Amino acid sequence: MExxxxxxxxVLTGSEIAQGLLHYAAALARRGTSATVDIPIRKPDGTLGxxxxxxxxxxxxxSESEDSPYEEIVDPGxxxxxxxxxxxxxxxxxVAAEQPRAGELPDVEIDL
Known part of the structure; x- marks a missing residue:
């Protein structure tokens, strides 16, 4: 567990989940974007959350490894x-820009 x-x-979660989260966060940072993710965790009383x-x-x-008396959390999906x-x-x-249909002119704004 980590x-x-x-x-x-x-929060305490499965080792692979923790590492996956860190790698995904790094990929988002490299692209200068963000995302919200939801992961399974082990609560202090041992239940899942x-x-x-x-x-x-x-x-x-x-993320740091931690011994736990509880079963490792896994989530292949x-x-x-x-x-x-x-x-x-x-x-x-x-992504291709939307093309005007035959016979139509594209929308263009002109400031006068």
Whole structure:
């Protein structure tokens, strides 16, 4: 398990989830963008919970390993999502501008 420290708080989550979150945050920072993510966490009483993070270029997180008597939290779908988003951020696709239909002129604003 790993404890993520963020904004004077900390949460305990699975090691792979913590590492995935850090890698995704780094990818967002490299592109100068942000996202909100929701991850599973272990509450102090051992029950499962959720935590939301706002990740952006100024995010500062630290993750440290921690022994825990509780079962490791795993979420393969979340890890896939992190990897997919990292790939998308590393290889952005160009989006074609909307083309006017045949016989139509594009909207143009002219200041007089």
């Amino acid at each position: 404890r993520i420290h963020y904004a004077d708080e900390s 959720r935590a939301s993070f706002l990740l952006g270029p100024a995010s500062q997180m630290v 979340l890890l896939e999502s992190f990897a997919s988003e990292e790939s998308r951020l590393a290889n952005p696709q160009a």
